[in-house]
Structures are given as C-alpha cells and as structure tokens.
Amino acid sequence: MKAEAKLMLGLGLFFGLMCAVYWNWSLENAGGVMMFAGMLLGFLPGGYFYWWSRRMKARPEDDPYATQAGGAGVIGSFPGTSIWPFTMGMGAFLVVLALVFGIWFLIPGLGLVGWAVLGGTSEGRRGGKV
Amino acid sequence: MTDVLNPPVTTPSDDHGHEEHHGPTGILKWITTTDHKVIGLSYTVTSVLMLVIGGLFAEIIRFQLATPNANLVSLAQYNELFTMHGSVMIYLFAGPFAFGGLANIIVPIQIGAPDMAFPRLNALSYWLYLTGAITMLAGFFTAGGAANFGWVAYAPLSNSINTPGAGADLWIGGLLLTGFSAIFTGVNLTATIFYLRAPGMTMFRMPIFTWNMLVTGILILLAFPVLTAGLVMLYCDRHFGTHIYSVTGGGVPVLWQHIFWFWGHPEVYILALPFFGMVTEIIPVFSRKPVFGYKGMIFATLSIAALSLGVWAHHMFTTGVVLLPFFSIMSLLIAVPTGIKIFNWIGTMWRGQIWFSTAMLMAIGFVVTFLIGGLTGIYLASPPLDFFTHDTYFVVAHFHSVVMALVLGGMAGLYYWGPKITGYLLNERYGKIQFWFLFIGTQVFTFPQYLLGLRGMPRRVAIYAHDPQWKLLNDWSTIGAILIGVSTLIFVVNVAVSWKKYPAGDNPWDAHTLEWFTTSPPPHHNFYRLPQIRSERPTWDYNHPEHRSLGHGKHPGLGDPHPEVVED
Numbered sequence: 037m038k039a040e041a042k043l044m045l046g047l048g049l050f051f052g053l054m055c056a057v058y059w060n061w062s063l064e065n066a067g068g069v070m071m072f073a074g075m076l077l078g079f080l081p082g083g084y085f086y087w088w089s090r091r092m093k094a095r096p097e098d099d100p101y102a103t104q105a106g107g108a109g110v111i112g113s114f115p116g117t118s119i120w121p122f123t124m125g126m127g128a129f130l131v132v133l134a135l136v137f138g139i140w141f142l143i144p145g146l147g148l149v150g151w152a153v154l155g156g157t158s159e160g161r162r163g164g165k166v
Numbered sequence: 167m168t169d170v171l172n173p174p175v176t177t178p179s180d181d182h183g184h185e186e187h188h189g190p191t192g193i194l195k196w197i198t199t200t201d202h203k204v205i206g207l208s209y210t211v212t213s214v215l216m217l218v219i220g221g222l223f224a225e226i227i228r229f230q231l232a233t234p235n236a237n238l239v240s241l242a243q244y245n246e247l248f249t250m251h252g253s254v255m256i257y258l259f260a261g262p263f264a265f266g267g268l269a270n271i272i273v274p275i276q277i278g279a280p281d282m283a284f285p286r287l288n289a290l291s292y293w294l295y296l297t298g299a300i301t302m303l304a305g306f307f308t309a310g311g312a313a314n315f316g317w318v319a320y321a322p323l324s325n326s327i328n329t330p331g332a333g334a335d336l337w338i339g340g341l342l343l344t345g346f347s348a349i350f351t352g353v354n355l356t357a358t359i360f361y362l363r364a365p366g367m368t369m370f371r372m373p374i375f376t377w378n379m380l381v382t383g384i385l386i387l388l389a390f391p392v393l394t395a396g397l398v399m400l401y402c403d404r405h406f407g408t409h410i411y412s413v414t415g416g417g418v419p420v421l422w423q424h425i426f427w428f429w430g431h432p433e434v435y436i437l438a439l440p441f442f443g444m445v446t447e448i449i450p451v452f453s454r455k456p457v458f459g460y461k462g463m464i465f466a467t468l469s470i471a472a473l474s475l476g477v478w479a480h481h482m483f484t485t486g487v488v489l490l491p492f493f494s495i496m497s498l499l500i501a502v503p504t505g506i507k508i509f510n511w512i513g514t515m516w517r518g519q520i521w522f523s524t525a526m527l528m529a530i531g532f533v534v535t536f537l538i539g540g541l542t543g544i545y546l547a548s549p550p551l552d553f554f555t556h557d558t559y560f561v562v563a564h565f566h567s568v569v570m571a572l573v574l575g576g577m578a579g580l581y582y583w584g585p586k587i588t589g590y591l592l593n594e595r596y597g598k599i600q601f602w603f604l605f606i607g608t609q610v611f612t613f614p615q616y617l618l619g620l621r622g623m624p625r626r627v628a629i630y631a632h633d634p635q636w637k638l639l640n641d642w643s644t645i646g647a648i649l650i651g652v653s654t655l656i657f658v659v660n661v662a663v664s665w666k667k668y669p670a671g672d673n674p675w676d677a678h679t680l681e682w683f684t685t686s687p688p689p690h691h692n693f694y695r696l697p698q699i700r701s702e703r704p705t706w707d708y709n710h711p712e713h714r715s716l717g718h719g720k721h722p723g724l725g726d727p728h729p730e731v732v733e734d
Contacts, residue, residue: 039369040360043468047384050472054496058476062489066424067479074388074475085360096365104696107365114281114691117189117198121286125293128346132301132339135401136332156286 037098041085048078118159124152200285203688205292206271207587210580212296213263217573219303220254221654223247228647231640234632244628245314246333250303252317253337256437257344258299260572264440265351265386266295268579269379271587273355275681276376278364278699280691283357287350294347302340305333313337316626318430319400321411321422326404335404338397345394348436352386355379364680366699370464373679373702374457377464378443381471385432385439388475393429396422420485427478435474438536438568439467441575442507445529448582449511451677452526453518456715459510460702466503466510473500483552490549497547504540508533523675524597528578531605532571538609539567542616557626560619563612570608570650577604577657585670589686593668596660603653611646614639678703 052075059068096107127148134141190198199205227247230238239247274282282288305312310331315324319337322328359372359380372380400422402408409415411422450457457463476496479488511533520526542564545551555561577600585591618639623630630636673682683705684693697708701715 043369044384047468047472051475054472054476058489058492061492064424064487064489066421067428070392070425070428071475077384077388097363097367098369100366100368100371100700102365103698104365111280111362112283114285115200117195118200118286118289119198121200121289122197122293124290125297128294128343129297129301132297132343135339136335 037085037089037092037095039098041082041089044078044082044085046078046082048075048082051075051078115159118156120152120156120159123148123155127152200281200289201690202274202282202285202288203271203587203692205288206267206269208292209262209270209295210267210587212299213259213267216254216258216299217263218654220251220259221651223251223254225647225651227251228644230628231630232644234637235629239628241628242311242314245626246306246312248626249313249316249337250305253302253313253341254299255569256317256433257341258295258302260437260569260576261348261433262295262344263576264437264572265348265355265379265382266291268444268576268583269355269375269382269440270351272583272681273376273379274358274362275586275684275688275692276373276679277359277362277367278680278693278696279358279362280693282354283362284350284354288354291347291350291354294343294350298340298343298345298347300340301336301343304340305336308332308336318426319422320426321400321403321419322413324400324404324422325412335401338401338404342394342397345390345397348386349390349394352383352390355383356387359383364696364699367680370461371699371702371704373443374446374460374463374467375440375443375679378439378446378467381467382436382439385436385471385474389429389432389436392425393433396425396429399425420482420487423482423485424478427481428475430481431478432471432474434568435470437572439470441532441572441579442467444579444582445511445532445575446507447677447679448525448529448578449514451582451675452521452523452529453515454521455514455518456678456703457510458513458516459506462506463510466506469503470500473503480547480552483549484556494547494549498544501540501544501547508537508540523581524592524594524601525578525582525675527598527601528574528581528604531601531608532575532578535567535574535605535608536571538612539564539569539571542567555619557624558619559615559623559625562625563615563619566615567608567612570612574604574608577601582675583681585674586681586686586688589670590664590666591668591670591674593660593664596656596663600653600656600660603649603656607646607649607651607653609646611643611650614642614646618643673705673709676706676709678706680704683708 051071055068055071055075058064058071062068096102099106127145127150130141130145130148132145134145189195196204196208226239227244230236230244270282270288274280303312308331310333312333313319313329313336315329315334319334324334359376363372399408399410403411403417409417411417411419413419446457446463473496477493477500479493480497482488483490483493515530542560546555546561546564581592581597618636621635621639623636630640670686672685674686675682679702680696680699681688683697697704701707703715707714
C-alpha cells in the first residue's frame with residue numbers, strides 16, 4: 037500500500053507546486069482552480085492510502101517474497117452476469133435524449149435508471165442471476 | 167455473485183483443473199455479461215467500427231481537397247464532416263479502443279486478477295460508450311445535420327445563435343455519455359491495479375502496459391470531470407439562458423477554451439500513454455531482451471502525466487490572454503520524458519535478436535512516426551513559431567503524425583494480443599503488407615501537410631485558392647490517405663482470411679508477462695493457476711528457469727537461487 041500512497045501523494049505535491057507557481061504568476065483563476073482540484077485528487081486518495089498503509093501489514097501483493105499460497109482465500113465476490121448495467125445504460129441514454137428531443141423522455145429514462153439502481157443494489161445484497 | 171478464490175500454487179506438473187462457467191449465450195450473453203474480456207472485446211469491435219466510420223469521413227475530406235474548388239460536398243456538409251471526423255476519432259475511437267478495449271482485456275490478466283474491480287460498472291461503461299456513440303452520430307439524421315463547430319466546439323461559435331439545431335445538442339449529449347463511460351473506466355482501472363494484484367506482484371513488478379494504464383486512469387479522473395462540467399455549462403448557455411461563455415451576459419468565452427483544453431491536453435496523453443505501454447510490451451518480447459530502463463520508463467510515464475496537467479494553454483497561445491512563458495516551458499519539458507521513452511525503446515532493441523513480426527514492425531513504425539509528431543510538437547511549443555503556424559496545416563500534420571502513430575501502435579497491439587484474446591493468430595504476410603501500406607501512407611499523408619502549413623494553407627477550409635504548389639501537395643496527401651484506407655481494407659481481409667485458421671497456443675511469442683501464462687482465450691476469471699512472481703517477467707521466469715530475470719536493480723537477495731542478471 038505504501039507505493040500506491042507515495043505515488044498519489046507525489047502527484048498531488050507536484051500539482052500543488054505547479055498550482056502555486058501558475059496561480060501567483062498568471063493570476064488566471066480558471067486554470068488555478070482546476071490545478072488546485074488536481075492537487076486534491078492526488079492528496080485525498082494518497083492520504084487515505086498512507087493512513088491505511090501505516091495501520092495494516094503488507095498485503096501479499098506488496099510483499100516481494102509472497103507465495104501464491106500466501107494469498108489463498110476469497111479475494112472478492114464477482115457477479116457472473118447482470119442485466120442491470122444494460123438497464124441503467126439505456127436509462128441514461130433516454131435521459132440524454134430528453135436533453136434534445138423533449139422532456140417526456142425523462143419518464144422512461146429516469147424510470148429505467150431507478151429500476152436499475154434498485155435491482156443492482158438488491159442483486160449485490162442477495163446475489164443473483166440474470 | 168460468486169466468490170472468487172485465488173488460483174492454486176503452480177508446480178510444473180500441474181494440469182488444468184478447472185470449474186466451467188455456465189452463463190447465457192448469444193445476444194443475452196452480450197447484454198448481460200460482466201466479464202472484462204467480453205466487454206473489452208465489445209469495446210474493441212465498436213471502436214474499430216468507429217475508426218472505419220471516422221476514416222470514411224477523412225477520405226471524403228481528402229477527396230474534396232484534392233482539387234482547389236471541388237464540390238464533392240457542400241460547404242456546410244464539409245463543416246459537419248471535419249467536426250465529426252475529429253469527434254469520432256478522438257472521443258469514440260482512440261480513447262475507448264485503448265482504455266476500454268485492449269486495457270480492459272489485458273490489464274486484469276497482466277496483474278493476475280480474476281476480473282476488473284467493479285465488473286458491473288465496467289459493463290455500464292460500455293453501454294454508456296455505445297449509446298454515446300449512437301447519440302453523437304445520430305446528428306447526421308436530424309434536419310440541421312450533425313454538429314459543425316469543429317471537434318473543439320469553441321464559444322461563442324457553439325452557442326444557440328451561431329449553431330442552432332439538434333445536431334449540436336446530440337454532440338453534447340453523446341459526449342456526456344462517453345465522458346461518464348471514460349470516468350467509470352478510469353475508476354475501474356485504478357481500483358483494479360491498486361487492489362487486485364496477485365501475490366508478489368508489487369507495484370514495481372507490474373508490466374509497463376499496466377503502469378501506463380494506471381497513470382491513464384488517474385489522468386482520466388483528473389481531466390474528464392472538467393470536460394463534463396464544461397459541457398453541462400455549454401448546454402445551460404444554449405438552452406437555459408445562462409451566460410457563462412457569452413460576453414453579453416458578463417461571461418467569458420475564453421473560459422470554454424480553458425476548460426476544454428484543461429481536459430484536452432491530458433486527453434492527448436490519455437490517448438497516447440496506452441499505446442506507449444503496448445509498444446513497450448511488444449519491443450522487448452520481439453527483441454528477446456528485458457525492457458531497457460524499466461524504472462526510467464515508469465518515471466517517464468509519471469512525469470508526462472504530471473506535466474500534462476500544466477500545458478493546456480499552449481493550444482491558446484494566439485488568444486493573447488495566456489501566460490506564454492509558463493506554458494512554453496512546461497510544454498518543452500514534456501519532451502524530456504518522451505525522449506527518455508524513445509531512448510529506452512531503442513535501447514531495448516539495441517543488440518537484441520530482433521524478430522520482425524507484424525506486431526514488431528507496427529511498433530517500430532509507431533516509434534518513428536511518433537518521433538516525427540513529437541519533434542514537430544516541440545516547434546509548436548515555442549510561441550513565435552506557434553503564432554506563425556497556428557490554425558494552418560502544420561498543426562494538422564503535427565497531430566496527425568501523432569495519432570497515426572497511435573493507429574500503428576494499436577495495430578501492433580491487435581497483432582500482439584489478438585491471439586490471446588481470440589486464440590488464433592492473424593496472417594503474417596497480410597499483416598506485413600498492411601504495415602507497409604499503413605506506414606508509407608502515413609508519411610505520404612502528413613509530410614505534404616507540413617509543407618502546406620508552412621506555405622500558409624489554413625485548416626478547416628473546403629476550397630482554396632488556385633495555387634499549383636498547394637494543389638500538388640494536397641494531391642500527395644490524398645494519395646497517402648488512400649494508402650491508409652487500403653491498409654485498413656487489408657486488415658479486414660486479413661481478419662477474414664485468418665478466421666479461426668492458425669491456432670495460437672498459450673504463448674506464441676515466448677512473451678514475458680502473466681497474460682501469456684494462461685490459456686488463449688483465457689477461461690472465466692482468467693487463471694487456472696499462477697506462477698510465483700519474482701520479477702516483472704513471471705511467465706518468462708517460469709518457462710526459462712535457467713535464464714530467470716532478477717528484478718530491476720542489482721540486489722541478489724529475494725531468496726533467488728539464480729541471482730545472475732540475464733544478458734542474452
């Protein structure tokens with residue numbers, strides 16, 4: 037976890053430096069704000085990884101001497117198949133078409149998105165099939 | 167949902183003990199799949215289709231420009247064509263092909279993961295990409311035609327007075343969908359690489375392609391939300407009467423350029439880094455050597471990404487409101503890590519046993535073409551030169567050298583990883599013919615454009631003055647475009663000719679990384695077994711125990727029985 041933390045913190049630090057130099061030199065706000073946000077995107081996950089890396093022992097993937105047996109066990113729960121991404125994608129499609137062709141597209145669009153949110157969540161909770 | 171276990175330890179006598187995956191087949195499989203390999207294949211096929219569509223637009227554009235006053239298409243149609251050519255190629259082909267297609271398939275296998283970290287989000291990415299592409303292209307079927315404000319949609323040209331009609335709104339909508347699709351893919355790649363690596367696969371043992379995709383994922387997370395926000399504001403300006411980009415209501419038109427290019431320049435590297443990664447995988451394998459300067463490559467990738475956030479306004483030098491020295495320095499600095507990469511690619515080939523397969527030829531073609539595009543980019547980073555060449559064909563030629571290099575790199579990736587994905591090799595003879603058409607076509611296509619630009623021909627014009635020199639150069643460029651088109655046809659023919667004809671086996675190239683350890687195509691959840699990972703070349707170490715690589719650096723610890731560094 038330490039390498040990941042250093043990577044993100046390093047990027048955040050660089051963006052922060054760039055932001056300070058640029059903002060003070062150019063006095064142009066749009067770019068300054070965007071670079072500041074870039075710095076946060078480095079520091080927030082980087083800080084989180086660093087905080088964790090000090091509180092956990094090295095994971096098998098961080099250990100250069102790790103054996104495959106050392107990493108044995110459940111590594112995650114993965115859905116075999118799911119219809120909900122498709123449902124949500126079509127819903128989002130209709131929502132975007134509502135921007136162009138008329139507000140009534142929102143009714144089926146948001147309906148499908150909401151249905152997919154409920155369906156996908158409950159599928160994740162109880163495990164499910166198509 | 168099924169719980170996924172880590173694959174068992176490998177001993178050389180292990181044979182394939184495995185669980186079969188039973189799922190739906192046919193169209194239902196395509197719609198409901200959460201398998202990264204199927205999603206990645208859908209992405210690849212869709213994006214190659216987009217390459218063909220965008221390429222057809224390009225051919226029409228080149229035929230129109232072959233003669234000074236051609237009327238193959240009307241002026242309005244020409245505007246739609248170059249807008250949609252750029253949009254399709256950048257938004258719908260280059261990015262999705264790399265980070266949605268090949269990376270989606272290859273990255274989890276390269277790090278020994280059973281799938282992407284969020285398989286359902288991955289599927290959603292694909293559906294948003296597909297519907298986004300349909301939305302954007304649907305503009306051609308509306309009364310006003312497709313979007314026609316250039317792929318950069320500068321304000322105030324893109325407001326509702328200058329560009330009314332549904333085509334522009336469909337363009338914005340399509341871009342919103344593909345933008346979210348890219349963000350979700352970025353999240354997925356980053357999380358997968360941080361959390362799903364196999365035991366022993368430390369960060370500095372990951373293949374360079376995976377490293378580049380990690381950095382690409384981070385860049386996506388930095389850049390795409392800015393574009394999405396900018397598009398929402400553009401839509402509000404067009405329809406809800408806000409004045410964010412219009413002077414009349416107190417807005418700032420150049421703000422759009424800041425937002426667009428704050429996305430747009432990192433996007434250049436979001437497009438390029440995956441292809442850098444592909445080439446960095448291919449060159450060592452076909453030079454029969456480890457990659458030269460592994461850590462230097464990673465350092466170069468990271469510095470390119472870090473610097474790319476601070477160069478956006480080099481697209482805006484001629485606006486007169488940007489800080490020229492800052493952006494010029496930052497843009498010139500990017501040449502340093504890019505130079506490191508090119509040096510390392512050459513260093514990898516140096517004194518190697520080079521096997522000139524199609525993939526290797528395409529990769530070398532990538533390095534040459536990208537070098538040309540990169541060097542002309544250094545000229546453009548200098549404001550005095552940029553003032554002279556801005557909005558001329560010099561710029562067009564510069565970025566077409568770069569993106570055509572990406573096409574070469576992408577083809578290298580398809581020839582290299584195609585056998586892993588499908589289980590079948592492509593025909594090498596057709597592949598080499600395709601390479602020469604593509605490589606020569608690319609140079610014949612771009613070189614005259616550099617000269618045209620220096621002689622003052624502006625971009626985005628459908629007709630131009632009767633000038634024999636301009637006509638001659640345009641004709642050469644058109645011939646190059648035809649050669650590139652022919653090369654694409656040869657690729658299609660090659661796929662048809664070699665369809666399920668040449669079984670690949672697990673590791674046809676005697677390659678280095680984990681994806682070549684599993685079967686071709688890989689099983690559901692990718693691995694029946696995994697080797698011990700002690701360097702960045704685990705498959706090579708397993709297959710050639712007498713020539714095991716000691717990771718980079720010279721530390722003969724690691725409990726390695728064969729601590730010698732491998733020289734061929």
